[in-house]
Amino acid sequence: MIKNVNPNIEMIVSFDIQMTASIEYADLALPANSWLEFEDLEVTASCSNPFLQAWKGGIQPVFDSKDDLAILAGIGRALGRVTGDDRFEKAFKFEHEGRRDIYLQRLLDSSTTTSGYRVEDLMAGKYGPPGGALMNFRTYPRIPFYEQIHDNEPFHTDTGRLHAYTDVPEAIEYGENFIVHREGPEATPYLPNVIVSSNPFVRPEDYGLPADAEHWDERTVRNIKMPWKRVKTTKNFLWEKGLQFYCLTPKTRHRVHSGWSNVDWHMLYDSNFGDPYRLDKRAPSVGEHQLHVNPQAARDLGINDGDYVYVDANPADRPYLGAKPDEFFYRVARCMLRVKYNHAYPYNIVMMKHAPFIATEKSVRAHESRPDGRALSENTGYQANLRYGSQQSITRNWHMPMHQTDTLFHKSKVFMKFIFGGEADNHALNTVPKETLVRVTKAEDGGMGGQGMWQPATTGYTPDNENDFMRSYLAGEITRVRKA
Amino acid sequence: MPKVGNWQLGREMAYPYEARFPERQFAFVFNINRCIACQSCTMACKSTWTFSKGQEHMWWANVETKPYGGYPQSWDVKILRQLQEADPDGQIWQGADLDQRFGPYGEFKGKTIFEAAETHFDPESSRVLGYLPTDEEWNSPNIYEDNPLGKPGVRDRLDPKGVELPVHDTWFFYLARICNHCSYPGCLAACPRKAIYKRPEDGIVLIDQQECRGYRKCVEACPYKKSLYRGNTRVSEKCIACYPRVEGTDPESGGVPMVTRCMAACIGQIRLQGLARLAEDGTWAEDRQNPLYYLVHVAKVALPLYPQLGTQPNGYYIPPRWVPHAYLEQMFGPGVGQAVERYKHPDRELLCVLQLFRRDNRIIFRYEIEEGPLIYEGEYRGRPVTLYNDTVIAFGKDGSELFRTTVEEPLYVRSNAHANSI
Numbered sequence: 001m002i003k004n005v006n007p008n009i010e011m012i013v014s015f016d017i018q019m020t021a022s023i024e025y026a027d028l029a030l031p032a033n034s035w036l037e038f039e040d041l042e043v044t045a046s047c048s049n050p051f052l053q054a055w056k057g058g059i060q061p062v063f064d065s066k067d068d069l070a071i072l073a074g075i076g077r078a079l080g081r082v083t084g085d086d087r088f089e090k091a092f093k094f095e096h097e098g099r100r101d102i103y104l105q106r107l108l109d110s111s112t113t114t115s116g117y118r119v120e121d122l123m124a125g126k127y128g129p130p131g132g133a134l135m136n137f138r139t140y141p142r143i144p145f146y147e148q149i150h151d152n153e154p155f156h157t158d159t160g161r162l163h164a165y166t167d168v169p170e171a172i173e174y175g176e177n178f179i180v181h182r183e184g185p186e187a188t189p190y191l192p193n194v195i196v197s198s199n200p201f202v203r204p205e206d207y208g209l210p211a212d213a214e215h216w217d218e219r220t221v222r223n224i225k226m227p228w229k230r231v232k233t234t235k236n237f238l239w240e241k242g243l244q245f246y247c248l249t250p251k252t253r254h255r256v257h258s259g260w261s262n263v264d265w266h267m268l269y270d271s272n273f274g275d276p277y278r279l280d281k282r283a284p285s286v287g288e289h290q291l292h293v294n295p296q297a298a299r300d301l302g303i304n305d306g307d308y309v310y311v312d313a314n315p316a317d318r319p320y321l322g323a324k325p326d327e328f329f330y331r332v333a334r335c336m337l338r339v340k341y342n343h344a345y346p347y348n349i350v351m352m353k354h355a356p357f358i359a360t361e362k363s364v365r366a367h368e369s370r371p372d373g374r375a376l377s378e379n380t381g382y383q384a385n386l387r388y389g390s391q392q393s394i395t396r397n398w399h400m401p402m403h404q405t406d407t408l409f410h411k412s413k414v415f416m417k418f419i420f421g422g423e424a425d426n427h428a429l430n431t432v433p434k435e436t437l438v439r440v441t442k443a444e445d446g447g448m449g450g451q452g453m454w455q456p457a458t459t460g461y462t463p464d465n466e467n468d469f470m471r472s473y474l475a476g477e478i479t480r481v482r483k484a
Numbered sequence: 485m486p487k488v489g490n491w492q493l494g495r496e497m498a499y500p501y502e503a504r505f506p507e508r509q510f511a512f513v514f515n516i517n518r519c520i521a522c523q524s525c526t527m528a529c530k531s532t533w534t535f536s537k538g539q540e541h542m543w544w545a546n547v548e549t550k551p552y553g554g555y556p557q558s559w560d561v562k563i564l565r566q567l568q569e570a571d572p573d574g575q576i577w578q579g580a581d582l583d584q585r586f587g588p589y590g591e592f593k594g595k596t597i598f599e600a601a602e603t604h605f606d607p608e609s610s611r612v613l614g615y616l617p618t619d620e621e622w623n624s625p626n627i628y629e630d631n632p633l634g635k636p637g638v639r640d641r642l643d644p645k646g647v648e649l650p651v652h653d654t655w656f657f658y659l660a661r662i663c664n665h666c667s668y669p670g671c672l673a674a675c676p677r678k679a680i681y682k683r684p685e686d687g688i689v690l691i692d693q694q695e696c697r698g699y700r701k702c703v704e705a706c707p708y709k710k711s712l713y714r715g716n717t718r719v720s721e722k723c724i725a726c727y728p729r730v731e732g733t734d735p736e737s738g739g740v741p742m743v744t745r746c747m748a749a750c751i752g753q754i755r756l757q758g759l760a761r762l763a764e765d766g767t768w769a770e771d772r773q774n775p776l777y778y779l780v781h782v783a784k785v786a787l788p789l790y791p792q793l794g795t796q797p798n799g800y801y802i803p804p805r806w807v808p809h810a811y812l813e814q815m816f817g818p819g820v821g822q823a824v825e826r827y828k829h830p831d832r833e834l835l836c837v838l839q840l841f842r843r844d845n846r847i848i849f850r851y852e853i854e855e856g857p858l859i860y861e862g863e864y865r866g867r868p869v870t871l872y873n874d875t876v877i878a879f880g881k882d883g884s885e886l887f888r889t890t891v892e893e894p895l896y897v898r899s900n901a902h903a904n905s906i
Contacts, residue, residue: 137904138904145905153905268624268626269625275623294637296637340631341631342628344634347641456627461561463552479577480810481813
């Protein structure tokens with residue numbers, strides 16, 4: 001995006017409540033109010049908890065920021081003036097008139113879980129604490145398929161029934177007319193994206209793409225079917241090239257997506273490397289991102305607990321298309337972080353938590369030129385979580401063919417209606433955790449300033465570096481119980 | 485040193501002061517089978533009490549991953565090591581579990597931190613065995629989060645039996661901690677200025693900020709390392725058990741005793757905090773319908789944290805059922821086997837009391853159970869189980885009802901104007 005897409009976009013406008021990399025790379029940044037500063041009503045709910053919350057800030061905006069909707073309405077009004085088309089302004093009529101509650105009431109009226117609620121009652125605390133209410137699902141607790149089983153509601157498929165077979169032409173063509181397993185297009189030791197099936201009625205069109213085709217698009221659309229006993233004998237060319245770690249990027253329980261990733265308390269708590277006083281000036285801030293690695297796998301690569309490593313995926317398309325190792329942006333984009341020994345991960349699996357704040361060109365320049373070494377961008381104040389690189393250095397999107405059809409039937413994401421075709425968030429890329437295949441190589445020693453071992457790993461009390469006493473402690477041999 | 489009775493150890497022990505017992509004692513039970521280490525407690529405390537300059541390293545409440553995590557780093561490994569060096573191979577529990585409030589876990593034959601100091605240190609210079617963590621050890625408060633004790637990795641292989649029950653080969657658990665507001669505090673014992681005191685009304689242990697001169701003897705002596713030095717004020721600080729809330733003087737409380745911020749913020753509902761009534765000898769007075777009394781002295785599912793250290797801590801834990809018992813006994817004493825067994829197969833009353841955890845911001849002083857219908861008969865963890873939908877009712881200090889809840893989560897069915905499939 002940053003290297004190959006953004007430069008071709010005429011103008012990028014972004015708004016947010018904190019300094020993110022999206023803001024740093026925007027041409028125009030518009031500051032939004034935080035939830036505490038909201039000047040009119042705001043509402044939120046989630047797909048996984050039963051509560052609706054509406055509120056209206058509390059404190060005066062600290063700086064010259066506005067509510068998101070006020071920003072959008074302002075953009076609409078300005079575009080109306082530029083274009084002479086007053087629909088831009090009219091689209092936000094009630095916001096301009098200070099009647100945001102009308103929008104909120106419409107939202108409540110048109111949502112199956114909130115219809116019947118009145119905004120004024122909600123805010124007056126008629127349904128719970130002021131601003132709070134239960135989301136009225138059919139049942140509480142929410143029982144999946146309740147109305148399909150108890151009423152005449154059809155299942156949300158093209159036939160209205162649950163079925164294990166589909167005769168959608170594309171599904172037949174792609175070999176997914178039955179429920180089949182496809183190996184990942186990338187993170188597999190076997191042939192990428194191979195359809196694992198011995199079902200004679202699965203007869204995909206392979207388009208003549210050879211099994212050794214390496215391009216990401218070829219791997220994505222190729223439909224090669226094999227029974228498991230043949231799949232077992234196949235190889236992933238990436239695995240053969242030495243990329244033998246599956247890298248998982250799950251969400252962390254300490255943030256919301258990337259939100260609050262660079263808050264001090266979060267950074268102190270999110271890794272093995274929290275230090276409010278930043279004794280090691282290499283750290284991007286008071287903490288830094290980490291890669292969980294099985295200790296034996298790390299040792300076999302000469303990597304100690306706490307060392308810095310590079311994590312590289314398929315060089316054909318990552319860290320970015322057309323990457324040249326001698327250019328500055330390659331240093332910015334190549335993922336580098338600290339290793340944490342963790343026996344929870346099998347030998348071939350490494351884990352890096354999802355969506356840290358990326359290193360940007362400005363944060364890297366700051367990290368390399370500031371006396372204190374912080375990855376804190378000059379003139380924007382953007383704080384990166386990594387010295388170099390990001391999750392995006394090693395992951396990419398995989399648009400699977402069945403998700404790209406115009407015929408895929410499903411319920412719309414945010415509305416009670418049925419639609420055909422893929423839909424953002426359901427089928428298209430966002431920052432969801434993605435698995436990938438990587439190589440891990442040592443970059444720097446973990447010890448203070450890059451000398452020797454990271455200090456805690458020398459104490460004898462840490463994983464895979466235990467002394468005799470620690471082994472006794474782990475076995476529970478220090479204080480013992482003798483029953484009378 | 486004078487002798488004091490330590491009921492958790494089932495014997496008398498040396499302590500620098502004569503015993504004095506509060507009327508009630510701040511106490512809590514954490515069911516760490518339920519803890520997910522979200523750190524909501526940690527952040528609730530941090531944002532209430534330790535957000536200022538000089539407190540950057542300070543976390544009065546924390547959650548650490550055992551066995552490798554610790555704040556400060558390796559605090560429990562280090563104090564156990566000091567005790568073992570003072571009393572090689574003598575750190576042993578022996579004797580029968582007695583069905584009484586004094587010595588319910590048998591008798592601890594080894595040395596406490598006070599007794600080890602007598603033989604190991606010059607008594608005038610130090611009254612408590614302990615150590616002063618280095619500045620660096622207060623860093624990385626969540627070090628080795630989610631790290632299990634595990635087996636060596638083998639290339640291209642998965643561990644075939646990593647998750648077998650009843651006890652895992654590869655295991656970790658989360659240990660949520662605050663100050664234990666001990667009955668015989670190490671910090672109080674060590675303070676050369678008597679700046680640390682235990683409140684007679686609720687047993688909360690506080691450091692008088694006017695009297696403290698920052699000698700850090702309390703930091704050295706507290707085996708749980710819950711006394712912390714602040715560089716810019718040059719005095720030490722510790723968890724204050726949110727005493728305005730416990731007193732009912734917090735503006736939010738309306739005069740009613742409330743649980744602390746860390747308890748109130750617990751989304752995993754692992755926490756139950758209250759005020760235990762004490763007998764004249766410092767044991768817990770019989771208070772059958774107090775949920776804490778029930779969990780600690782009747783069901784005996786909740787056990788003190790490192791009781792062998794001798795401070796008679798007032799934080800109790802329902803031990804995690806998937807962890808090898810030798811490790812748990814090292815941490816919680818001889819009651820582990822029984823506690824885990826009862827927690828795995830809870831009886832009718834225990835199942836009710838477990839529903840009381842983190843349901844209200846007000847302190848529960850008493851509970852009652854109204855029996856409900858049979859709702860399930862079957863097998864659970866290899867044994868027959870019978871479930872009843874009983875209602876448990878919680879009462880506050882003045883005897884008024886705080887809330888009631890049932891064993892089974894109630895089911896509500898709304899009209900078909902609403903949908904589940906959206």
